[in-house]
Amino acid sequence: MSWFDRRAFLGALGAAGLALAGCGFTPAYGPGGAAGALTGAVALSEPEDRAGYLLNRRIEERIGRAPAGRYRLETAIETDTGDFGTTSTGSTTRYRIASVVAFTLTDTATGAEVLRDSVESFTDYSATGSAVATLASERDARERLMVILADRIVDRLILSATDLPG
Structure with a gap:
């Protein structure tokens, strides 16, 4: 050039x-920017399990922690695991984990629902190694999936931030 x-x-x-x-x-x-309205302003619901904890952890990494925030984010996680790859003998070589997270953002001052939406994604993991390797792959895949979903939630919140009251 x-x-x-x-x-x-x-x-x-x-x-x-x-x-x-x-x-x-x-x-x-x-x-x-729109993210400034959310930084340190969103309190998260208590996680019910490891998936909820991982989801909350990533959301807090992105927009900060706010135990008594201006908004409250409630999440509900649904996860499904299924066979994704098999050999000719019927042995499973890969599994797919798919999740949907429904979420609601509420104004804590008024109790008004500000946003209701859902996000979904999936990830796979290999089952061809030892039992320990397969368990580690599954655990890593579940963590990756929650990071992806949390990032999508934060992106939706940021896109909606211009419509938030106050």
Whole structure:
């Protein structure tokens, strides 16, 4: 790439940045961004099991901990595990874990429901190693799945933050 092409490319990037700034674009995590309304403002429901704990842990990593937050997030996790890969002899080589998390965001001051939605995802793990390796793979897959779902919940909350009261 010649210097002229690089300059043209960088100039186009700068122009695109100015165009986005002119249309009111604000980065979600930037100053005045939508994520700022949620940071430290969402209290989470008590986890019922390990999946709930992992989900809450990731949400707190993303938007902070708020035991007495402006909003309360209630979650309900449904998980299903099934065979995903088998050999010609019928031995299972992979399992798929699918989960749906229904969540409700409530304004703690008024008790009004602000947002009701759900997210879903899946992940797989291998069952071809030893029993210990398979258990470790399953545990890791469940943790990955909760991280994916928590990230999707936080993304939905951030997208809805402009509609939140106050």
